[in-house]
Amino acid sequence: METFGASGIAYSDYASVDDAVVTSTMLSADDIVAECVDPCASDEEVEEEVERIPEPTFSSAVVALDLLRRYVRTSDDGESHMALQVLEKRLVLVGREKMRQATLHDFFK
Secondary structure (H helix, E strand, O other): OOEEOOOOEEHHHHHOOOOOOOOOOOOOHHHHHHHHHOHHHOOOOOOOOOOOOOOOOHHHHHHHHHHHHHHHHOOOOHHHHHHHHHHHHHHHHHHHHHOOOOOHHHHOO
């Protein structure tokens, strides 16, 4: 028998130390049927609702684009400058499409 470390414990004793530990419980037939019929009814596995991230506004997109522009300005990468210009044009076009003139009814809401 080979001993393990300075404590003189045999490897087989070390490896089988948790053989008698209960890791799960036996389910009865009724429990199995209940879990198969309604798998979402389990109390332990409650699914949390996914928090929706609000859509960014046009003004926050402009602020982010300005930050990117300042960052890209520090490098001499022509491709990054071109990509930034494409993004800027796209942002302006989308912003124009979403703009509409406010009416008096909107003002008094």
